[in-house]
Amino acid sequence: MADQKMQEKYAELALRTGVNLQKGQALVVNSSIEGADFTRIVVKKAYELGAKNVHVNWADDELTLLKYENAPDEVLTTIPQWHVDQYLSFAEDGAALLSIRSTNPDLLKDIDAGRVAKASKAGAEAMKEFRNYTMNDRIPWSIISIPTGDWAKKIFPDKSTEDAKESLWEQIFRIVRVDKDDPVAAWDEHNATLRKAREFLNKxxxxxxxxxxxxxxxxxxxxxxxxxxxxxxxxxxxxxxxxxxxxxxxxxxxxxxxxxxxxxxxxxxxxxxxxxxxxxxxxxxxxxxxxxxxxxxxxxxxxxxxxxxxxxxxxxxxxxxxxxxxxxxxxxxxxxxxxxxxxxxxxxxxxxxxxxxxxxxxxxxxxxxxxxxxxxxxxxxxxxxxxxxxxxxxxxxxxxxxxxxxxxxxxxx
Structure with missing residues (x-):
């Protein structure tokens, strides 16, 4: 199990630097059930930072795979309006969106690519209005990742699942600068470097x-x-x-x-x-x-x-x-x-x-x-x-x- 204090630093970084959560602002979190422990840390930190509401949308790779294996096309390509309305209502309220992505890279490798494509297109069509909020920077949003067993084993196939997850945690902490004494300050410095590059190119x-x-x-x-x-x-x-x-x-x-x-x-x-x-x-x-x-x-x-x-x-x-x-x-x-x-x-x-x-x-x-x-x-x-x-x-x-x-x-x- 990855160090609790490091996970807490990561959660705080995602909230302060990722979505820059403000007091009185709602937060929507997309996460997998395998990442429930870390997600609970995020939710607790969010309330400590003053979030008025934290809503979590859970996903599960195994249930996703079962649906693709068994559900008819009409189910895969029908996105309930309540699902769309939920996101739009939060966006209209100015909520922040944090997505914790950690899907198994080979999850649907045995599923017909055409079925996956149909489902992806239907989802994109249904969420088009909401996507305009994120792609036009109308609400703050951020994407981070945490290790899951299948993902970690894909990267470190020669290690046990637990050792692979531990190795992946170590890599993520280093890459997102959580290993620094002050990750928020490290990101401020990093953003300044990228700002200098983009300003140069714009000129x-x-x-x-x-x-x-x-x-x-x-x-x-x-x-x-x-x-x-x-x-x-x-x-x-x-x-x-x-x-x-x-x-x-x-x-x-x-x-x-x-x-x-x-x-x-x-x-x-x-x-x-x-x-x-x-x-x-x-x-x-x-x-x-x-x-x-x-x-x-x-x-x-x-x-x-x-x-x-x-x-x-x-x-x-x-x-x-x-x-x-x-x-x-x-x-x-x-x-x-x-x-x-x-x-x-x-x-x-x-x-x-x-x-x-x-x-x-x-x-x-x-x-x-x-x-x-x-x-x-x-x-x-x-x-x-x-x-x-x-x-x-x-x-x-x-x-x-x-x-x-x-x-x-x-x-x-």
Whole structure:
């Protein structure tokens, strides 16, 4: 069992720095029953910080699997209105949302990928209005992870379940800076570093980024008025929060019609309880026109077929190869961690906040500015120690951004 005091520090960090919980604010927590002990610590801390209400939505991998094995399609694709209304009522009240994600990466590996895709699409359609609250920073939200037995064994297969969980706790504590004397202060410093990087990139106003590495040769046009984000975000009411813990990225959006070339994955992608690995995508005018995968080909196909926007990109993120997650040498089979080990891109919906004035634009206005829309948003990793990135400036000059997986820019210049 992981150290109780460390878990308490982690819970407090998630509440103070993650969602920045305010006195009198409600909190919604999504968690698994396997993480009940840690979740109770979070709830207790939340009330100590002044939460007026803490509502927990529980999930259970075993029950999820049983449903996929036995329920008809009509059940999997019908989302009760009360479920949607629950989230909307909390959002309208300005509640904070904390998701504790720890799903078994192989949970649905034996389930027909088409059934999983149908269920995922139905859920995304039902929650579209609520997703606008999070993707436009109208409420504070944060995602963290804690070890579960199946997940830990996937990472440390040669250890017993308990030893694997203990090893994963140690890695998580280190990566999210809970091992520091003052994790909140450590995150303040980390956010300041990411802020400096994104401010530098925003001043550069690159028209295009060119990625080259083994299996990757691709150009990303950046829309006029694009905005680099990273680290802490700010709600429309002015409160800072950290959407992802950990996070090592600065990110923006590529133009939905301006991506050309081929990109190859550098880490496995855990999507919908299945692993997609060793895959590549070829883009023309922003759209995937060819793809292949050594593992999870059908799952990738169904992801791309979610809707028209799933074949285009909504995010482009830069992460140096020397990030703490990358240096761990581990593959986490969890996008929250793996995406912060490596430069990555996302199929699907773009964050409207990644373009000037985007949060106030209609869907038609966003489309005119090159902002992709979709029911899905799925990050996958393309960075490595062999990745070079060049940026094309507004006056047409080419400038080194990454060399051999690391920053080539001087943020102090």
């Amino acid at each position: 550069r106003e690159f028209k295009k980024l060119i990625f080259k590495a083994p299996g990757t040769d691709i150009e990303f046009e950046l829309p006029a008025g694009h905005v680099w984000k990273g680290g802490s975000a700010k709600t429309v009411s002015g409160f800072d929060f950290n959407p992802n813990m950990p996070t090592e990225e600065v990110f923006t959006m590529p133009h939905k019609y301006g991506v050309n070339g081929t990109v190859t994955s550098t880490k496995p992608l855990n999507y919908g309880g299945n692993v997609i690995d060793n895959f590549s995508l070829t883009f023309k005018d922003g759209k995937v026109v060819d793809y292949n995968a050594e593992q999870g080909h059908d799952t990738l196909k169904h992801l791309l077929d979610t809707d028209e926007g799933a074949k285009r990109l909504g995010e482009l993120a830069l992460v140096p190869h020397e990030s703490p997650i990358s240096q761990s040498g581990l593959i986490f089979y969890n996008t929250l961690f793996d995406e912060n080990a490596s430069c990555h891109i996302a199929l699907g919906k773009a964050y409207p906040t990644n373009i000037e004035g985007g949060s106030d634009m209609s869907e038609e206005e966003l489309d005119k500015h090159g902002v992709n829309d979709s029911l899905t948003h799925v990050d996958f990793m393309i960075g490595s120690a062999e990745l070079d990135i060049d940026g094309v400036t507004p006056d047409g000059k080419t400038e080194a951004v990454f060399r051999k997986g690391s920053w080539a820019l001087d943020f102090n210049s």
